[in-house]
Amino acid sequence: MAMEIMDSLSELRQQVYEANMELHRRGLVIYTFGNASGILRGEDLVAIKPSGVPYDALRPADLVVVKLDGTRVEGNMRPSSDLATHLVLYRAFPHIGGVAHTHSMYATAWAQAGREIPCLGTTHADYFHGPIPVTVPMPPGEIAGEYEHNTGGAIVRRFAKLNPEHFPAVLVSGHAPFCWGPNAEEAAQVAVIVEEIARMAYHTVTLNAAVEPISSALHDKHFLRKHGPNRYYGQP
């Protein structure tokens, strides 16, 4: 492996480690739940959390590096059992650089309820250009077969008409959210924000079951002040 790839890979490993620890620090994962990964585009190398390792014990060296086809390149441990889902997402969504998966409380409740999260306020509109989508439940044959790979397929089908850069997360029906971003750390931040939005929406609909989504004027305003060529939120 060339020296510069090794440097990039070492940086990727550190960033994926930090992303995993962010999930833990924010209380989105307990014990060995959840996982975050990142990809080195060009080389198509993916670093991901090993399976079944508790966060308290996780070190950057424990991460497993694989090719886009799943072949192991570095690391002695088994990768996360959800690896195949991550790989499908990296192949289907060429602009993403990181994926984070949690079973965070409120996002999982919406996924279990089989309901997309409607856009009820500007917090949501700041990050998603529409409702947070939920997948169609998978047929038994897909579950019995290459389950984790097919979970990725169910997500990709749900995005047939959606832009993954405008919708950086999905709820897998009866399961939990998968989130992404330009790199592993931003994917982990999306996971935190999806949980926050899901929790706000839960309390809103239990307070007012007949609540309507905000207007498209307000939705567009908030999404576009943070995204796209005319954004003015944050520092230039």
Added chain:
Amino acid sequence: MAMEIMDSLSELRQQVYEANMELHRRGLVIYTFGNASGILRGEDLVAIKPSGVPYDALRPADLVVVKLDGTRVEGNMRPSSDLATHLVLYRAFPHIGGVAHTHSMYATAWAQAGREIPCLGTTHADYFHGPIPVTVPMPPGEIAGEYEHNTGGAIVRRFAKLNPEHFPAVLVSGHAPFCWGPNAEEAAQVAVIVEEIARMAYHTVTLNAAVEPISSALHDKHFLRKHGPNRYYGQP
């Protein structure tokens, strides 16, 4: 700038910094959400959080100082994108010295539900002399135009018949609360208390959907034992 103004400005900066950190410490804001500001009356200088800077990294020197018309006086960063809303409030409510804006969980749920918070107990009555008001949703033209400025306008319209000293916060419909007080630190404390009141009211109405507000006798008693000439709560 005269020496004494510089001293006052340095003190303001410190107080606005503390107010922002109080929002963070109490769990009302995550990442770069929310913002607090304070004003130096007489000089009409406003210090506010810069846009998109995470609280963990925030230092007093990062605060941006502007005139009441928004012209930047000190600081290298862009001010909070909500600055224009703060400025409208400072101009319309001459007795306030600080403003705090958060997307705190329960206050935001009421704002998203489009419901004012009824006064269901003495905790609420200690701080507000009536329900916590909610604004009327803004028309598309106001959203597409000077949105943050017009958000301030929607708040001011809602206060046409309300005294902002007796109602130190408002819920912006489909958005979140704006809170104020005699200075930035008290504005931040109001933000904490509004969240507490919103959370109590949420649990009360989900426990008893038919609950009535407390009597005006009890409401007046609690509000007036903490406010006005005959107050007897706290130290003299």
Added chain:
Amino acid sequence: MAMEIMDSLSELRQQVYEANMELHRRGLVIYTFGNASGILRGEDLVAIKPSGVPYDALRPADLVVVKLDGTRVEGNMRPSSDLATHLVLYRAFPHIGGVAHTHSMYATAWAQAGREIPCLGTTHADYFHGPIPVTVPMPPGEIAGEYEHNTGGAIVRRFAKLNPEHFPAVLVSGHAPFCWGPNAEEAAQVAVIVEEIARMAYHTVTLNAAVEPISSALHDKHFLRKHGPNRYYGQP
């Protein structure tokens, strides 16, 4: 004052300080909310939190000591504005040695909803020999008059047929809980447990609106294994 009274008073002061800090540590109170007191029976001296002092700044020396009629004996600050309620309880319930008052989230929600807390499980039965009672709302004349004193009166009326040793707390309608015990520290622990019971009951009735209280056989069993001559919980 005799030396031994001074020693006892110093011990009382320390215990009341600890009780107040326990309320803070357990998240039952924010800022200056709530207060705990203790009494030196025989001398009839009561130590209580000063009014409007934040917990972070509270020191044992700040506590105010008064006689049972409210006359100040020690301390430079005003006592808690709820002092008169505490004094009524000490006079009416001769076996109690401490009182704790909070606006804790779930107990306050039940108080605001005007509902007594039914005994839905053994956690409740371990501490209360029946539902946690709620007072009748006070008439306007009692609110406008000696309000805090009359709040005590409303509690005492509610206990006309209840034994305060078997029911160590009450919900004041539209306000919040008052709790008591053999001393200030146990009163504070009751406040923690009342919040826990209120929170469990909230989640139970929102899960099953038609839930029935547990059987009197189970209720008696749990209450009596912790209280009375045949108790066998804890160390002898």
Added chain:
Amino acid sequence: MAMEIMDSLSELRQQVYEANMELHRRGLVIYTFGNASGILRGEDLVAIKPSGVPYDALRPADLVVVKLDGTRVEGNMRPSSDLATHLVLYRAFPHIGGVAHTHSMYATAWAQAGREIPCLGTTHADYFHGPIPVTVPMPPGEIAGEYEHNTGGAIVRRFAKLNPEHFPAVLVSGHAPFCWGPNAEEAAQVAVIVEEIARMAYHTVTLNAAVEPISSALHDKHFLRKHGPNRYYGQP
């Protein structure tokens, strides 16, 4: 007692201590609530938390060691008042090595509501091969008699057709969960996970009262990828 038994017992004591502290660290127990135990199979010695001792003060030496018939072997304190329930479980379920009992918030709410927890998602399916069962309420005679022993009996009756290795916890109606595992530490982890599942299910059914359990295909897939001969989750 032979040297090697003493060594094994010392190890058991340490593990049971850690299990109890895990319940405390994760916020499942307050004050003296709850208890965990472990068994040395072959010797049939059980180590358990003493009754009424707060977790902050608990040391490994405080644990009480008893035989399977309840006779005390080591320790000066009274064992947990729930000991008899633990002993019934160790006798009836020969493959378990640890038991943990808590009054954790959401699991207790389901127990108080008298509802089994349906399997609404993969988090649940990862640990239970069906709904989390609830016992039938005990008749008054069983409550008045050997109550804690009979609580164990009610659990065992509920498992007449269930495999305790595929269902590592039960909700005792009107009371709270009992959990188990191959040793005390895993039993405590099950208690943490049961609380997580109960909380997810609470938020799911309050979001969608008509929600259906996940398909048996998905349920089987998740349970079997973590359990049994073809498991592939975690490290080999």
